[in-house]
Amino acid sequence: MSYLENNLRTVPTGPTKLLYLNWPIVLLLATVASVGFLMLYSVAGGSLEPWAEPQMKRFALGLTVMIAAAMVPVWFWRNVSGLAYGVSLLLLLLVEFHGTTGMGAQRWIDLGIIRLQPSELMKITLVMMLAAYYDWLDIGKTSRPLWVIIPLFLIALPTYLVLRQPDLGTSILLVTGGGIIMFLAGVSWWYFVGVVGAGVGAVTAVFSSRGTDWQLIKDYQFRRIDTFLDPASDPLGAGYHITQSKIALGSGGWTGRGFMQGTQSRLNFLPEKHTDFIFTTLAEEFGFVGAFSLLSLYVAVVFFCVVSAIANRDRFGSLVTLGIGATFFLFFAVNMAMVMGLAPVVGVPLPLVSYGGSAMLVLLLGFGIAQSAHVHRPRTR
Amino acid sequence: MNRSPKDLDTSRRRIARRAVILGGLQLGGAGILGWRMRQMQVEQADAFRMLAEENRINMRLIAPPRGLIFDRNGIPLAENAQNYRIVIVREDAGDVDEAIEKLKKLIEIDPMDLERAHRELARRSPFVPVTLTDQRSWEDVALIAVNAPALPGITPDVGLTRNYPLAEDYAHIVGYVGPVSDYDLSRMDDDDPLLQIPKFQIGKTGVEQKYERRLRGKAGARQIEVNAAGRVMRELGRDDGVPGDSIQLTVESRLQNFVEARLGLNESASAVVMDPRNGDLLAVGNAPSFDPNRFVRGISVDGYQELTGNRYRPLGNKAVQGAYPPGSTFKMMVSLAALDAGLLKPEDRFYCGGHTQLGNRRFHCWKRGGHGWVDLEKSLEQSCDVYYYELAQRVGIDRIAATARRFGIGQQMDLPMSAVTAGVMPDRDWIRERYDQSWRVGDSLNAAIGQGYVLASPLQLAVMTSRIATGTRIEPRLVKMVGGVEQAPRGLEPLGFDENHLRVIRDGMHAVSNSARGTAYRSRIDADGRIMAGKTGTSQVRSVVVNNQDVPWEERDHALFVGYAPYDAPSVAVSVVVEHGGGGSSTAAPVARDILLYALYGTLPPLDSYPPEQRGDIETLQSSLTLRQDFRPGNRLSRA
Missing domain, CATH: 3.90.1310.10 (Penicillin-binding protein 2a (Domain 2))
Incomplete structure (x- = not known):
């Protein structure tokens, strides 16, 4: 037990733990969430309804969940990692049969209070599972083929289920997030070279499957890729979203068109402006200054995660913090790249800003675990 | 599981090293995003702003x-009338079918309109108003307005549409x-x-x-x-x-209405009434006519076919588009050409024995028995054909054509009406170009009595008559004022013909309707100071002369009359063509007289302007005309 090998007496206990939270991250997350409230207020035409107020309530709940999770000793989280992963997997299987279809994909389980997206939960539990796995694994075995295949399998299982929903965005996040943990754990560079090669092969396979009986992804996903590669080919059809998004973003200029003055969002030229495309509205109304500031806030969150992880001598704590940070990074990077026309439209929300309950709750739970790792990190006198 | 501190240390360092690498990659990724933002929002901002x-x-x-x-x-002849429409807005109506059902209980709606509206409703966005029915009365609009609460999404609407009162x-x-x-x-x-x-x-x-x-x-x-x-x-x-x-x-609506009504007593006729002093077209009549409002509102296929299939061609503006052989109305041109060329004196006489022999062809006078000795005045008065057969041989077609053209025959008139015809004034050059033939003397004989190749429109005949009456080069004028700017009359200068020659011709035309042996004596005007001068014309449609009553309508002769009044101070000139109407003196002359009298009096003429023995018939005729009474007062424009 790695944490027993360190001096437990240095770990804070009781309410004093609150003082040892990674407060910069808490404040940064709260700031980012506030930007979200502002934008949700704006896209609703200057109204707390229907998005801003529920989002605030959810963030309050999420903040509570995060602090509560941070109070729980990190070894508990390590011990339940396997269980959490298993439950997430079960839930994914459940939506396969009983899920509610939203936006053409089976994603939700209605739990009465909230509608849970198991795929969201899986993003965090996969990180926990892999962190726990490498915490357990003998360091010398890290790069041995058998012990590389096991985490690959752990990643592939949920990815396959998510892909079947179908949710291309989340599958990409799962694979990339999982790969990052393996990379951090010290898996040999050669495997990654191999994976890149295999990736090229996979992409080729996906594209060559188009129009055949064994087509690997849905037609609409192919169309989105086509649109990404050449948005101008279909400006009023599938390319409409990305074209309008780029117009809105670019027209923001240096300082934007002013709060609630964005013509593109106000006149409904933007699609899904309260969810996946909310960054576009921000960029239109607050310009380069606003957009770059939000990007800086996100980068700062990731930076504090990396600093916390490097300072943490506990392997699980370090990996889980980096994993959560990396997942967070992937969220906003993919979303921003998407609305700026650098990536295909795959349906990844902007973390803490896009309207959506379960994604925010799960993300804050993840940060709670990272905070727990921070609070309960081994300390030497 | 036991782990050595050394192992742990190695692991920690490896994680830290790879965490720094990951952090670097993430920073790089964020850098790309920031660079992209700058590119779009700073460098290309203007282009995107324009697109927005x-x-x-x-x-x-x-x-x-x-x-x-x-x-x-x-x-007003053409105005913009309020067009009351009933429109429906889908998103306000809720249940569209129910709303329309309720509407149908209030007002009658053409099922065709409803069908079209349904198609449009399905296609348009829910907030776009769709017309259910238009051209409604004010009563309908009031009915809808009163029942508005029961008709969600249905509102009356007003637009402008052209109306021809x-x-x-x-x-x-x-x-x-x-x-x-x-x-x-x-x-x-x-x-x-x-x-x-x-x-x-x-x-x-x-x-x-x-x-x-x-x-x-x-x-x-x-x-x-x-x-x-x-x-x-x-x-x-x-x-x-x-x-x-x-x-x-320039048209005078009451006269125009009378002309239309008077012409309407015949199957198919047209007339042009012109003020010879300034060229104003006072009336341009065509019968039968049609209601132009039907075209504005959208004419049905059946309705349109009925108009195009009508043998009397109601859609045609025969007064300016129709080209007819002018018949004897052309004889003034031939005698003027001869006088002008110095080849004829008014007192020169020819003997009419009923026909002229040319080679082995005989050219008949309309009067089989012949007119005997005929001078110029008598030739016009009694419309002797043989006199003109002789003249034609003496003068030649080229001189006749040159003269006729100066009077407007064969000339394209500059008028803002559709398909104004130039007619045909043939000569030697024309027949060479058109038929690659040489002109024969026989052709001149036919042309001299307005037959053969010569074709003229009622408009040209009216212009010709005006020029004879005034001796000026007067041009017809239909538009008096555009956008408040007066359009000056054209052609007030003299035509350049010897006034003495013109007077001889006018005397001949005077005799036509005032001398007891004149061809239009029956159609004389019996009012002092309003005496009419004119010329009858009967142009053959077929070459063989038979009794008009015995042949189908299409093969009967055209009846023509040209004239002007008052004889001593011409203020109105008229030309009348009654298609397949029979004789000019029997059919066209009475029409022309009635029109001239109406134009001179500005209203239905008193019966004592007609010869006493005809007054009874005229009274019957006048009362049989249905004339428009609902002229709206003229508005502030200048009054003529």
């Missing part, structure tokens, strides 16, 4: 009110408007954005077509902000455009 503005701002054209058309006294009377002069078609666009070479408005009304015939550019006005525009679905959010700017210019015609 294009997205949101639409230009909507505002059609200016079309210019009005008035008669010479300011009576005098309907049939001006169908051929004013013409009509209709929705612009692809064919119009390809033909007009006009880049006015108004033409892109669906169903925009443009002039299709007559003055409406010829003065289209002036009547249309200049488009206004509304700058509006629209959302992605095309819903109008607000108006950003507005320019109302310039209304079309109004036009005043």
